[in-house]
Amino acid sequence: MSLKIVVLAKQVPDTRNVGPDAMTEQGTINRAALPAVFNPEDLNALEQALRLKDQFPGSTISVLTMGLPKSAEVVREALYRGADEGFVVTDRPLGGADTLATSYTLAQAVKKIGDYDIILGGRQAIDGDTAQVGPQIAEKLGLTQVTYAEEILSLDEKARKVVIRRHIDGGVETVEAPLPLVVTVNGSAAPCRPRSAKRLMKFKNATVVAERKPEDAEKYEALIAKKPYLNIPQWGAADIDADPAQIGKAGSPTNVKAVKNIVFKAKESRTLTASDADVEGLIKELLDGKIIG
Amino acid sequence: MNNVFVYCEIEGTTIVDVSLELLSKGRKLANTLGVQLECICAGKGLDGIEKQVFPYGVDKVHVFDAEGLFPYTTNPHASLVVNLFKEEQPQICLLGATVIGRDLGPRISSAMHSGLTADCTELEIDSFEMSIGGVKKFYENQLCQIRPAFGGNIVATIVNPEHRPQMATVREGVMKKEIVDPNYKGEVIKHDVAKYVPETEYVVKVLERHVEKAKHNLKGAPIVVAGGYGMGSKENFDMLFELAKELHAEVGASRAAIDAGFADHDRQIGQTGVTVRPKVYIACGISGQIQHLAGMQDSGIIISVNSDPDAPINAIADYVINGTVEEVIPKMIKYYKANNK
Numbered sequence: 001m002s003l004k005i006v007v008l009a010k011q012v013p014d015t016r017n018v019g020p021d022a023m024t025e026q027g028t029i030n031r032a033a034l035p036a037v038f039n040p041e042d043l044n045a046l047e048q049a050l051r052l053k054d055q056f057p058g059s060t061i062s063v064l065t066m067g068l069p070k071s072a073e074v075v076r077e078a079l080y081r082g083a084d085e086g087f088v089v090t091d092r093p094l095g096g097a098d099t100l101a102t103s104y105t106l107a108q109a110v111k112k113i114g115d116y117d118i119i120l121g122g123r124q125a126i127d128g129d130t131a132q133v134g135p136q137i138a139e140k141l142g143l144t145q146v147t148y149a150e151e152i153l154s155l156d157e158k159a160r161k162v163v164i165r166r167h168i169d170g171g172v173e174t175v176e177a178p179l180p181l182v183v184t185v186n187g188s189a190a191p192c193r194p195r196s197a198k199r200l201m202k203f204k205n206a207t208v209v210a211e212r213k214p215e216d217a218e219k220y221e222a223l224i225a226k227k228p229y230l231n232i233p234q235w236g237a238a239d240i241d242a243d244p245a246q247i248g249k250a251g252s253p254t255n256v257k258a259v260k261n262i263v264f265k266a267k268e269s270r271t272l273t274a275s276d277a278d279v280e281g282l283i284k285e286l287l288d289g290k291i292i293g
Numbered sequence: 294m295n296n297v298f299v300y301c302e303i304e305g306t307t308i309v310d311v312s313l314e315l316l317s318k319g320r321k322l323a324n325t326l327g328v329q330l331e332c333i334c335a336g337k338g339l340d341g342i343e344k345q346v347f348p349y350g351v352d353k354v355h356v357f358d359a360e361g362l363f364p365y366t367t368n369p370h371a372s373l374v375v376n377l378f379k380e381e382q383p384q385i386c387l388l389g390a391t392v393i394g395r396d397l398g399p400r401i402s403s404a405m406h407s408g409l410t411a412d413c414t415e416l417e418i419d420s421f422e423m424s425i426g427g428v429k430k431f432y433e434n435q436l437c438q439i440r441p442a443f444g445g446n447i448v449a450t451i452v453n454p455e456h457r458p459q460m461a462t463v464r465e466g467v468m469k470k471e472i473v474d475p476n477y478k479g480e481v482i483k484h485d486v487a488k489y490v491p492e493t494e495y496v497v498k499v500l501e502r503h504v505e506k507a508k509h510n511l512k513g514a515p516i517v518v519a520g521g522y523g524m525g526s527k528e529n530f531d532m533l534f535e536l537a538k539e540l541h542a543e544v545g546a547s548r549a550a551i552d553a554g555f556a557d558h559d560r561q562i563g564q565t566g567v568t569v570r571p572k573v574y575i576a577c578g579i580s581g582q583i584q585h586l587a588g589m590q591d592s593g594i595i596i597s598v599n600s601d602p603d604a605p606i607n608a609i610a611d612y613v614i615n616g617t618v619e620e621v622i623p624k625m626i627k628y629y630k631a632n633n634k
């Protein structure tokens with residue numbers, strides 16, 4: 001018996017290490033200066049998927065990401081660590097999506113992948129910080145959900161049920177839920193296993209079309225004819241049968257009216273004295289920047 | 294119709310603090326808009342639950358009382374809220390940014406096709422001109438939802454003028470709990486749960502559940518005030534609790550402070566304690582040994598109060614206040630009180 005597992009993984013700017021060049025002159029975020037990383041909790045989700053695969057040999061893990069063509073990096077990383085295949089959803093009209101449009105798009109892509117027993121994602125992405133995409137995908141697919149999961153304790157394939165330990169406010173809870181199911185995995189779950197050197201060698205040249213230089217087209221064609229697994233399927237809005245009114249900016253009820261950055265220019269420290277003026281000045285600055293208060 | 298709704302989270306038969314805080318905020322928003330404040334209480338054994346919410350100025354309490362509604366599971370609660378909202382057409386819905394609120398909110402927003410803003414730190418009503426989908430319009434009395442994102446590095450104001458309800462989650466301690474009138478009386482509506490929740494929605498079973506009344510929430514706190522050996526005494530250390538109370542922060546400590554008996558063990562931050570990543574970390578009388586830094590170096594903004602200008606922690610601090618804790622901490626408390634409207 002084997003399972004069909006989908007893992008949702010997002011490429012995110014590493015907001016945990018914001019350096020001095022993280023802000024542009026204009027005061028907006030300089031995404032180019034922040035290294036793009038595998039969203040940390042999505043790695044926890046991948047580990048839970050790999051454990052299911054260990055337990056149910058023959059299971060397949062499909063990694064799904066939406067983002068710029070370069071987000072194929074997370075698919076490759078997942079392949080190195082043991083995923084079987086990956087898909088990158090990338091298209092101009094998908095840009096500017098809020099969580100609702102994101103979850104619609106990902107739900108459409110999951111439907112295209114086809115049958116699935118369990119969909120695993122991270123609890124939250126470290127850029128948007130909303131934790132909304134998992135539950136919204138579950139709703140769109142008509143599935144139930146288990147959020148803040150720490151460990152999949154057991155899975156009964158015959159009864160089509162899983163038992164999961166999850167974090168709750170002030171404690172833990174063990175729940176039993178039916179398959180198919182959406183699970184979002186918390187950062188307190190087991191860390192992901194490292195890359196396998198063998199798999200790294202195998203998949204390091206895997207790409208999506210948009211990553212390939214036009215002049216290399218023939219080279220890739222020959223390569224992929226021999227090794228089809230080096231082609232990471234790339235899907236646009238039409239490929240996943242997406243309703244243009246529900247994707248990207250158009251499909252997003254939320255609108256950003258204003259953005260204020262509160263990153264202090266650099267990690268260079270400012271030295272103050274204990275004088276009343278200095279202490280009050282600091283407090284006011286923190287209050288004005290909505291950092292406290 | 295078009296009222297302000299708060300989803301009240303219930304532990305056993307007690308409404309949790311964050312929900313009461315949201316009722317207070319909801320009351321103010323409803324006053325500004327000239328509408329009513331309503332709330333949803335779903336659980337089991339909820340007789341008399343209205344008594345907990347009326348003092349906060351609730352006009353209407355929707356009670357859903359049934360066996361399967363406590364402990365919370367996603368589908369039944371989502372189903373009753375969504376079906377109620379289809380009848381009531383609220384303009385605003387507020388939920389706690391708790392595990393439950395963040396499980397339930399997105400589910401409702403997806404079903405209603407409405408926007409949801411996570412972890413708001415401020416909510417206000419405003420009117421403005423905005424261009425959406427290339428069409429410029431004037432929008433009156435919208436909910437402006439202010440939230441940090443990007444790991445706390447930016448603050449965004451989010452609006453959803455074309456969709457209702459406007460939904461937001463807010464963390465505990467962000468809004469202030471205020472009793473409007475201890476004798477405030479609203480209306481209680483007891484709903485027939487079966488009409489709102491089909492039997493087929495009870496799909497997840499809670500097998501086991503442990504909730505401990507948390508002594509503190511150091512890990513999740515957006516602001517941490519931490520004290521070290523340099524605090525000098527337990528009495529001095531207690532000033533940090535006072536500062537933390539003002540800032541809605543949690544108190545942490547270095548191992549040397551704990552060894553000296555200034556604070557409890559479970560507050561230790563560092564390699565052998567908890568790891569925190571708050572938006573703001575205020576280190577008071579902490580030298581910043583590597584084992585301590587291991588537990589806090591990813592904090593957003595680090596403020597160090599230390600009498601030694603060369604304390605190692607100053608090297609990773611955004612702000613260094615050269616001075617003794619005895620002098621600086623009381624001033625921080627004083628000027629925070631004076632400047633926080």
Ligand SMILES: Cc1cc2nc3c(=O)[nH]c(=O)nc-3n(C[C@H](O)[C@H](O)[C@H](O)COP(=O)(O)OP(=O)(O)OC[C@H]3O[C@@H](n4cnc5c(N)ncnc54)[C@H](O)[C@@H]3O)c2cc1C
Nearest residue numbers: 066098099121122124125128129130131132133410411442
């Ligand atoms: C400053 C700012 C504030 C924002 N605030 C809001 C807001 O309040 N409400 C709102 O609706 N939108 C908001 N957004 C938009 C939101 O960040 C994007 O819609 C984003 O694509 C998804 O949300 P998230 O990053 O919060 O993901 P989360 O919901 O935190 O992600 C949870 C999990 O879903 C999966 N997942 C999420 N995105 C992808 C993806 N692209 N590919 C694969 N898997 C994925 C991952 O497993 C991830 O761990 C905001 C954006 C910015 C820049």
Ligand SMILES: Cc1cc2nc3c(=O)[nH]c(=O)nc-3n(C[C@H](O)[C@H](O)[C@H](O)COP(=O)(O)OP(=O)(O)OC[C@H]3O[C@@H](n4cnc5c(N)ncnc54)[C@H](O)[C@@H]3O)c2cc1C
Nearest residue numbers: 521522523547548549563564565566578580600601617618
């Ligand atoms: C294996 C191992 C694990 C450890 N794990 C941890 C851990 O998890 N967490 C942890 O914290 N430590 C840990 N330690 C201990 C660590 O090495 C340090 O000893 C400890 O962090 C020091 O605490 P401190 O900064 O409060 O004290 P000190 O190093 O004594 O520093 C006191 C500071 O206060 C300043 N000061 C003094 N008086 C005043 C005043 N009146 N006003 C303002 N400033 C003043 C001083 O200038 C000094 O910088 C560990 C050690 C080992 C060996």
